[in-house]
Amino acid sequence: MSRVLSGNGYAAAAVRERVLAAVRRIGYVPDANARTLRNRSSRSIGVLISDLRDPFYADLAAGVEQELRTAGYHMVLVNDNGQAHEEMRAVTEFLAMRVPGVILTPVSARAVKTLHQQGIRVVQADRRVSRRYGDAVLGANEAGAEMVTRHLLDLGHRRIGLVIDETRWTSGAGRLAGYHAAHQAAGVPADERLIARNAGFDPEAAGKATGRLLDEHPDLTAVFAANNVLAQGALQEIQRRGVAVPRQLSLAAYDDVPWMSMVRPSITTVSQHSVELGRRSARVLLDRLAEGDPDRGTTVLNLEPELVVRSSTAPPTRNPR
Amino acid sequence: MSRVLSGNGYAAAAVRERVLAAVRRIGYVPDANARTLRNRSSRSIGVLISDLRDPFYADLAAGVEQELRTAGYHMVLVNDNGQAHEEMRAVTEFLAMRVPGVILTPVSARAVKTLHQQGIRVVQADRRVSRRYGDAVLGANEAGAEMVTRHLLDLGHRRIGLVIDETRWTSGAGRLAGYHAAHQAAGVPADERLIARNAGFDPEAAGKATGRLLDEHPDLTAVFAANNVLAQGALQEIQRRGVAVPRQLSLAAYDDVPWMSMVRPSITTVSQHSVELGRRSARVLLDRLAEGDPDRGTTVLNLEPELVVRSSTAPPTRNPR
DNA sequence: ATTCCGTATGGGATCGTTACCACAAGCTAG
DNA sequence: CTAGCTTGTGGTAACGATCCCATACGGAAT
Structure with missing residues (x-):
C-alpha cells in the first residue's frame, strides 16, 4: 500500500516487510504522473535557456541540474534559441506538465508573466525582463x-x-x-x-x-x-x-x-561563475517552493563577478596597427 | 470537452467555437499527467549523459533536444557524472515518469537492461555497453x-x-x-x-x-x-x-x-559531429516509438567521423626536445 | 405514420495514487 | 463491566483526461 512507501500512516512491521519485499521482487516503481495528478505537485522543474552549445548556458544548466538532482527534483530542459515564440511554446508545455517552478534566461516578459499568473514560481537567471514577476539571480x-x-x-x-x-x-x-x-x-x-x-x-x-x-x-x-x-x-x-x-x-x-x-x-x-549562477538559481527556486506562502516579496540576487587578468591586456604602445 | 481539443469525436462547429473561446479566455492547458496516466504514454524522453560541461556531451544533448522538440517531445536531462549509482537513480526516475524512451551515454549494462525489461525503448549513444538490449548510435x-x-x-x-x-x-x-x-x-x-x-x-x-x-x-x-x-x-x-x-x-x-x-x-x-550524433540518436528513438512492433531487431548506427587536419601536425624533425 | 439509420452529445468508467473516513480491535479508566 | 479512547486497517472518493457506450434527435425511406 501507499502508506508503506510514503512513510505516512500506519503499517505493521510484518506487513511493511512483506510489501517492500514484493515491491523489490517485481521491480515496482510508483507512477509519478498519478502522484502528480493526485498531489497537485510535480517533481519536474522547467528550465529554459538560450543555447545549450554556448558554454555559459551549458554551465548554468549544469549548475541548475546538480542542485535540483540533489534536492530530488529533475530538470526538463528546453532550448529556445533566443526566440520568443519557442519560449512561449515551452511555457505552455511547462504549464501542461504542472511543474511547480521554472528557471529561465528570459526572452520576453510575457513568458514570465504567464507563468507567474498561473501560480508557477519563476526564477529569471542571468538577465531580468520582468521587474513585476518572479525572482531573479543575476551576475552583477x-x-x-x-x-x-x-x-x-x-x-x-x-x-x-x-x-x-x-x-x-x-x-x-x-x-x-x-x-x-x-x-x-x-x-x-x-x-x-x-x-x-x-x-x-x-x-x-x-x-x-x-x-x-x-x-x-x-x-x-x-x-x-x-x-x-x-x-x-x-x-x-x-x-x-x-x-x-x-x-x-x-x-x-x-x-x-x-x-x-x-x-x-x-x-x-x-x-x-556560471555554474554557481545556476546553482543559486535552483536554490532560490527550491527555497520558494519550500515556503508555502505565495507572495512574500521578490528575491533578487546579484552574484559578484571576478576579474581574471591574463595576458591579453597590457599598457598601450605607440606602434600603429 | 476533450473531443473538441483532441480532434477526435464529434462536436458541432458552434459548440467547438464556444469551447475554444472559453479555453483561450481562461488560459486552460490540458494536464499532461492526467493524459499520460490515461493514455499510458508520455511525451517526456529521458536523456542521461556524463557531463553537461563537456562540450561533446553538451552538443550531443543539444542535438537530441532539437530533434525531440521538433517532434513534440521534451527532454528530461540528467547528468550522471559517469557514476553507475547516479545512472541507476536516474533510470528509476525515468521508470516512475513512465517515459516511452531513454537516450543515454551508458555507464553500466544494468541500466540499459533494466529499462529494456520494463518495456522502455533505449538508445545507447556514443558508446555501447549492452549488445543484447537497445539500439545504438555510435561514432565509428x-x-x-x-x-x-x-x-x-x-x-x-x-x-x-x-x-x-x-x-x-x-x-x-x-x-x-x-x-x-x-x-x-x-x-x-x-x-x-x-x-x-x-x-x-x-x-x-x-x-x-x-x-x-x-x-x-x-x-x-x-x-x-x-x-x-x-x-x-x-x-x-x-x-x-x-x-x-x-x-x-x-x-x-x-x-x-x-x-x-x-x-x-x-x-x-x-x-x-556530436550534434548530429545527438540528432540521429533521437531520430532512431522516435522511429522506434512510431512503430508499434516491440522487437524488430536492433538498430546500430555508426556515424562516419571526419579528420580535420589543422596546424598541430607536421612531419617529424630531428630536433631533440 | 412508423421505422430505421446516422449523427451528435452526455454520462460513466478507467488510469495509479493518496487522503480521508469508517470501523474494528485492543486497552485503560471510571 | 462498559464507555471511551488509542491504534491499526480496509475501503473509497478524487485528481483530469479520454474512451466507449447509451441515448437522443432529426431526417429519410417505406
Whole structure:
C-alpha cells in the first residue's frame, strides 16, 4: 500500500516487510504522473535557456541540474534559441506538465508573466525582463564591466572599443552602463562611436563588427567584447588581420570559457561563475517552493563577478596597427 | 470537452467555437499527467549523459533536444557524472515518469537492461555497453582513430604516443583498436609502452600522464589524445614545458571542440559531429516509438567521423626536445 | 405514420495514487 | 463491566483526461 512507501500512516512491521519485499521482487516503481495528478505537485522543474552549445548556458544548466538532482527534483530542459515564440511554446508545455517552478534566461516578459499568473514560481537567471514577476539571480553586470573597463583604463588605455550584441536586456544594459561608469569615474570621456552595438549573435557577425570598428578607429588600443561569443569573433578577426595582442591591441572579454585560458595570449576576462549562477538559481527556486506562502516579496540576487587578468591586456604602445 | 481539443469525436462547429473561446479566455492547458496516466504514454524522453560541461556531451544533448522538440517531445536531462549509482537513480526516475524512451551515454549494462525489461525503448549513444538490449548510435571510433593515426604515420611519425582514459567502453576500445590497426596497416610495430592508459578524466590528470609519457620516451615525435579533455590536458602540459608544436612534437586529438580551432597552432582532430550524433540518436528513438512492433531487431548506427587536419601536425624533425 | 439509420452529445468508467473516513480491535479508566 | 479512547486497517472518493457506450434527435425511406 501507499502508506508503506510514503512513510505516512500506519503499517505493521510484518506487513511493511512483506510489501517492500514484493515491491523489490517485481521491480515496482510508483507512477509519478498519478502522484502528480493526485498531489497537485510535480517533481519536474522547467528550465529554459538560450543555447545549450554556448558554454555559459551549458554551465548554468549544469549548475541548475546538480542542485535540483540533489534536492530530488529533475530538470526538463528546453532550448529556445533566443526566440520568443519557442519560449512561449515551452511555457505552455511547462504549464501542461504542472511543474511547480521554472528557471529561465528570459526572452520576453510575457513568458514570465504567464507563468507567474498561473501560480508557477519563476526564477529569471542571468538577465531580468520582468521587474513585476518572479525572482531573479543575476551576475552583477555593471560591476563586472566596470571592473574590466577600469582595468584597461588603469593600464593607460584611452580609446577602448566595446563590442556588444544587445543592450535591451539587463545583461547587455548593465555591461554598457559599467563601461560608461568606469570612464566617468576615471574622467575619461566615453566616445559613443567606439561602441559597436548589435554586433550579432554568432562569431562571424561579431568578427565583422570588430573589423569595422578597427577600420574606422585606427586609434583604438583596446577592445572589450561583452560576452564569450563576441570575444571569439573578435579574436578570430584580430588573428586574421595579424594584429599582435596585447602589443598592438589589448583584448578583454566577459564570461570565462575554456578556450580563453587555452589560447596564447590567454584572455583577460570577467568570470561570472556560471555554474554557481545556476546553482543559486535552483536554490532560490527550491527555497520558494519550500515556503508555502505565495507572495512574500521578490528575491533578487546579484552574484559578484571576478576579474581574471591574463595576458591579453597590457599598457598601450605607440606602434600603429 | 476533450473531443473538441483532441480532434477526435464529434462536436458541432458552434459548440467547438464556444469551447475554444472559453479555453483561450481562461488560459486552460490540458494536464499532461492526467493524459499520460490515461493514455499510458508520455511525451517526456529521458536523456542521461556524463557531463553537461563537456562540450561533446553538451552538443550531443543539444542535438537530441532539437530533434525531440521538433517532434513534440521534451527532454528530461540528467547528468550522471559517469557514476553507475547516479545512472541507476536516474533510470528509476525515468521508470516512475513512465517515459516511452531513454537516450543515454551508458555507464553500466544494468541500466540499459533494466529499462529494456520494463518495456522502455533505449538508445545507447556514443558508446555501447549492452549488445543484447537497445539500439545504438555510435561514432565509428576505430575508423576515426585509424584515420588520424594513419595521418601521423603518413607524415613520417614512427613513435606515436597514445593518451587514453579507458578502454573498456566501446568508444575507448575502438580508438585503441584504430591506433593499432593503422600501425599494422603501415607495417609499423606499435609499442605498447607508448600507450598511456587510464590517463584520468580531467585535464590535470591527463597532463600528468602526458608528462610521464614524454619523460619516459624522449623519442616520441607525436601524441594522439583520445578525447577533448585528454587533449586539453596534453596541450597544457606541452605548453608548460615549452615544447614547440608541431616542430618538436605533433599533437592530434579526438572530438572537435571550439578551443581546438582557437589555439595557435590549431589542433588536428577527428570530428564526431556530436550534434548530429545527438540528432540521429533521437531520430532512431522516435522511429522506434512510431512503430508499434516491440522487437524488430536492433538498430546500430555508426556515424562516419571526419579528420580535420589543422596546424598541430607536421612531419617529424630531428630536433631533440 | 412508423421505422430505421446516422449523427451528435452526455454520462460513466478507467488510469495509479493518496487522503480521508469508517470501523474494528485492543486497552485503560471510571 | 462498559464507555471511551488509542491504534491499526480496509475501503473509497478524487485528481483530469479520454474512451466507449447509451441515448437522443432529426431526417429519410417505406
